[in-house]
Amino acid sequence: MRRMLLAAAIAACGTALAQSGGDNTMREIERYREALAADNPAELWEARGEDLWKQKRGPRNASLEQCDLGLGPGKVKGAYVQLPRFFADTGKVQDLESRLVSCVTQLQGIPREDVVRQPFGAGSERKSDMESLVAWITSESRGMKMAVPMAHPEEKRMYEVGRQIFFHRGGTHDFACATCHSGDDKRIRLQDLPNLMTKDGAQRAYTTWPAYRVSQGEVRTMQHRLWDCFRQQRFPEPGYASDAITALTSFLAKNADGGEYKAPTQKR
């Protein structure tokens, strides 16, 4: 909530300034965004993630270099734009984070509960290995087109389940994802809400995560984005790399098909 209020505060000032300054104001805010975009601290996460990928760790003293992200063991380039997808070895549709949990447990022998205990980082004393790995792996798909496979029946099932979750009204406030994300030009306070029901809206949203959040000083992934949406929906907590998140991610990723992947980006 606090974050929502902060976002609102930003937006509030944005309007006040926009009204006083007009075009010039928008130009300056654009200039501000451009100045930031030139150097993205997410690169620090990418570098750390690449190191983590190659480091021998865990009881099996193994690296993740044999991890199959869908294009074969060790193939990272372009893997993210084809996720989530069905994996025969686990018999499941997995998004990147769910797949990484499998690789870390299977290849390195690190227990699942240790991997998912603190998936979201909080400062330099509680860094998230997952956020770093995801930052690097996604960066290896930059410039590629989203192409989420939908040939396997399980992939279709997860897409349909994800669609249902998107429209599922529940909780104390009767909110669904769709409450805020199925109309054009909608805002909470002054914060623009992408319309995830349109091709353009879905592409612009999905292809710009993960992002270095200036307000948090952390790289946040799609997993975190959805987790925090559910918090604001007043839902219970979705498990990290759980099927509900994977299903919803399948729905959002597939709807973004054809969009050019741009992340990790920088957002406020």
Place this chain on the structure above:
Amino acid sequence: MKKMLLYPALFAVTLAVAGCTASPAGGAGDAAAAATRSGGTDWRQAALDVMRGSFRDRGIATKDRIEQDDLQRVCSQYPDGDVPKEVAARLEKAQEATIRQPADGEYLGDWRAGERIAQTGVGWQWTDTAQTVAGGNCYACHQLSKAELSFGNLGPSLYNYGKVRGQSDAVVKYTWGRLWNSQAYNACNNMPRFGHKGLLTEAQLKDLMALLLDPASPVNQ
């Protein structure tokens, strides 16, 4: 205080959920059935099963919150808001029956307190506690006063709400009903049922009433 309030809301949900199982189709039309079923699969049921396995209690945000009452379940099937007339009428009637008028017959509180409630969005999240005094977060979706430029547009503008409508008995009761359970008027709109679900206290609702109707409130300036 908050904790006590929570129970009636949960109770209501439990009742409603029980109601669902009694009439699985929920009176929903064929269009809704088509959206949730294809190739012989009930995707809605599949999604519920997945959600039940994926969500968990965290603090006050308990797992039962993913279970739907009749209104939530039916509305989920009409994401575009194109609810068939007869379905909407049935839902609205059931929701209207939940509206409780203030015990003391007083409807208007303090608009200053109402403005604070409208500005605050805290409450009911897993980062809150049972002691958290929840806000209404009205500005998230509505324009209210002229001074507050940071307002959302998921709901209609309420600027000059009282100035335009006055304070007749009918307006006062309608406004109270809207706050208590907005689903009684146009089913499946986006607004939470602040009274029915116990999201705000009766005193808080009165303060919001004053914010909307009091001629001195910034809403009517």
Place this chain on the structure above:
Amino acid sequence: MNPTRRQTLQAAGGTGLMAALAAFGLSVPVTARAQGVAGAFQAKSVSDALKGLGAAAPAESKDVVINSPDIAENGAVVPVAIKSNIPKTESIMLLVDKNPQPLAGAYDVLAGMEPEVSSRIKMGQSSDVIALVKADGKYYMAKKEIKITLGGCGG
């Protein structure tokens, strides 16, 4: 992506490197210069900070150029670049008038460095930022207002 990533040294403990650092004072931070600057960082006003830096009355100069957007969406990250066109520039300093401790950073321009530097700073609120340049023993300055839509100190 970038070949330089792989060339990073593993830790700060490389002994040869540490020796090299000691040679120009990094591992011995309490040089006279560092001490002077440290005092200026504690100052609570621009005038005290200027005194601490030994620059009581700098002259405004068009040859000191501040490059930043006029408006920053988030005060936690405000990009500011400073360039000096004054010959024999020795150091460049950046102050934020309304920050609790106005001095944000000071940069010694050593042999070979162009007299320009760019970084990102926190600003608690809309404020003048002041670029201070020491050249040939004299002080020059430029000022610019940056509007902040969300403060970066308390949040």
Place this chain on the structure above:
Amino acid sequence: MADPMKIRATVKDGVADVRVLIAHEMESGQRRDPAGKLIPAWHITEVTATLNGQPVMKAYWGPAISKNPLLQFKVKGAKPGDKIVISWVDNKGDKRSDETTIA
């Protein structure tokens, strides 16, 4: 242990453009924890740069430099293959050095 810096150094017409991203909290000392206690300042105090072993830049930083700082500067007389070393130390005595070869 502090994470590696990200250093980029490219040369054009004999002038090297050096851009450094540093992983550091840069805690301002102005913020409070959820219990209302002031979080102590924790920030980089000095950054130094050398070109082929010769000092070219020294920065003194206070707590007002942003989290995960960026530092950009230019060095004359540089050519591809030259070595840039960046080092920092913070007010807790933590330190780190990384190097790159100018491209």
